[in-house]
Amino acid sequence: MTETPIRPSIGELQERAHGEGHDYAKGSPHIRHHSVRERVISAVHTLVGEIVDRGGQCRLLEVGAGHGTFTDHMVAAGARVEVTEMSGPSAAVLRHRFRGSPHVTVTHDPEGSEIFRSGPVDAVVCISVLHHIPDYLSAVNHLVGRIAPGGAFLSMQDPLWYPRRSGLSMNADRGAYLLWRLGQGQWGRGLATRVRRLRGRYDESNEADMSEYHVVRQGVDEVALQKILAPAFQEVRLQRYWSTQSGVLQSLGERFGPPNTFGLLARNRR
Numbered sequence: 001m002t003e004t005p006i007r008p009s010i011g012e013l014q015e016r017a018h019g020e021g022h023d024y025a026k027g028s029p030h031i032r033h034h035s036v037r038e039r040v041i042s043a044v045h046t047l048v049g050e051i052v053d054r055g056g057q058c059r060l061l062e063v064g065a066g067h068g069t070f071t072d073h074m075v076a077a078g079a080r081v082e083v084t085e086m087s088g089p090s091a092a093v094l095r096h097r098f099r100g101s102p103h104v105t106v107t108h109d110p111e112g113s114e115i116f117r118s119g120p121v122d123a124v125v126c127i128s129v130l131h132h133i134p135d136y137l138s139a140v141n142h143l144v145g146r147i148a149p150g151g152a153f154l155s156m157q158d159p160l161w162y163p164r165r166s167g168l169s170m171n172a173d174r175g176a177y178l179l180w181r182l183g184q185g186q187w188g189r190g191l192a193t194r195v196r197r198l199r200g201r202y203d204e205s206n207e208a209d210m211s212e213y214h215v216v217r218q219g220v221d222e223v224a225l226q227k228i229l230a231p232a233f234q235e236v237r238l239q240r241y242w243s244t245q246s247g248v249l250q251s252l253g254e255r256f257g258p259p260n261t262f263g264l265l266a267r268n269r270r
């Protein structure tokens with residue numbers, strides 16, 4: 001009799017990739033580089049500011065907050081924030097960080113089911129999260145349904161859809177990643193992951209393949225997301241920009257490189 005291997009849940013895989021002591025800044029251009037970080041912070045302030053000016057309050061759901069790098073900015077802009085986080089250790093950091101804050105509630109969400117709850121919110125923010133969610137289109141569809149009239153949706157820091165990108169864009173992106181990755185050690189592991197990805201074979205028990213779900217596969221489809229958002233909001237703005245881990249290549253790419261990453265800001269829910 002052959003034994004069927006027990007597949008870890010997506011929550012367990014996210015937790016392995018974002019375990020205790022995880023450094024969210026290390027591989028994250030939007031935390032490491034001032035220009036990308038400011039882009040995210042400015043979008044957060046625009047979104048929360050408009051809603052607070054109009055309605056006097058902003059009930060915001062932040063999906064996958066990590067260690068809460070951007071949550072403080074949401075609070076500073078005037079939001080009451082519910083943060084969700086799939087990884088238990090990261091949720092514990094969030095609870096500790098925001099203990100005693102009347103403006104932040106933390107929900108540990110190992111199943112990713114909080115997204116599919118009902119209950120109105122004024123804004124939803126996903127920063128570097130959609131590419132972790134296998135069925136991100138249905139997640140966004142559902143989240144949009146929860147946003148109250150006048151509300152907004154913001155997603156930042158996902159890889160542009162690979163099949164729509166030029167060879168130059170893909171090669172610059174992959175080359176920049178490879179150069180940075182060489183400086184990180186663990187080459188054997190890095191090489192094995194690279195070979196699997198090139199062959200289009202994914203290991204369902206390996207967090208490198210499963211947690212960065214759409215980075216490893218085809219990127220995130222910005223046009224499909226726009227199609228979901230456009231009928232529901234009065235304005236949908238797509239920002240394409242360059243982001244990479246290395247500081248030098250970030251500066252070079254901002255000047256000369258083609259965009260590889262995107263953000264979407266949808267305002268004024270109908």
Ligand SMILES: C[S@@+](CC[C@H](N)C(=O)[O-])C[C@H]1O[C@@H](n2cnc3c(N)ncnc32)[C@H](O)[C@@H]1O
Binds near residue numbers: 066069090112
């Ligand atoms: C790349 S990190 C980004 C963290 C944070 N937003 C930031 O920008 O620093 C992605 C985070 O999303 C969490 N995550 C992935 N899928 C999730 C889901 N469906 N619900 C809640 N959290 C999720 C992961 O555990 C991880 O901490």
